[in-house]
Amino acid sequence: METASDPPRAGDPAGSARASGRLDAETVADLFAEIGPEVYRFLLGMLRDSHQAQDALQATFAKAVERGHDARPDSLRGWLFRVAFREAIDQRRRGGRQRRLVRGLGWLRESADPGATRPTDPVVRAERIEAVRDALAGLPAAYLDVVNARIFEEKTFAQIAEERGLPLGTVLTRMRRALDRLSRRLRDEDEP
Incomplete structure (x- = not known):
């Protein structure tokens, strides 16, 4: 042997x-x-x-x-x-x-999409959409680029990394940090 x-x-x-x-x-x-x-x-x-x-x-x-x-x-x-x-x-x-992430981020897509319809009070909905747009605008450009590609263009992280010439880990980190920032900012706005 x-x-x-x-x-x-x-x-x-x-x-x-x-x-x-x-x-x-x-x-x-x-x-x-x-x-x-x-x-x-x-x-x-x-x-x-x-x-x-x-x-x-x-x-x-x-x-x-x-x-x-x-x-x-x-x-x-x-x-x-x-x-x-x-x-x-x-x-x-x-x-x-990835499927759990997309399911969990459904609220972000709905809130940021001006054409989305939801059965809530129009004033509350408009405020929420504006809050999400402001939170997105406050992200660094590199983070926003990954969020847009992943959520709105529905690209995989591997596709995003390849298109931008970045390591996959960098793309994943940018997405995680962007979501953390969005979550904190939106939670802070919800608190009185």
Whole structure:
């Protein structure tokens, strides 16, 4: 039985990867060509969304580059499917959080949309809309850009990050901070 500490055997790409600490690009490309479509179909079956399946596939093969050298060559295929399974589960969790966020922010979209109709007193509604617009106007431009793209243009955080050339974490942080500021400002206006 071979372990990660065993010396690489001649002609064993995973063995040479163990020595270097990573799978080389050619090995990962070969793996992708060989079983990438099968892994994608597996992910698509789990996630039922082609974009999420593509994201999970990319994350799976990124992990193959980073950690694939730890897997035994004869079990690399199974290892990739286990990684893909975990990535799909993570995608589902993120999707659930995103749906809860969108549901929770429905009030913001309704309040900021001048065409929205709600069965409340028109004066109270007009004041609330004005308060939301003022709170939005008080956000830094970088935060407002992310809020507009996410809520009003209905883009994903990944799309926003890609379009603006920013790391995903930066986009997520800007959204969280913008929501914190909006929440505080609107709560302060509601208090007597």
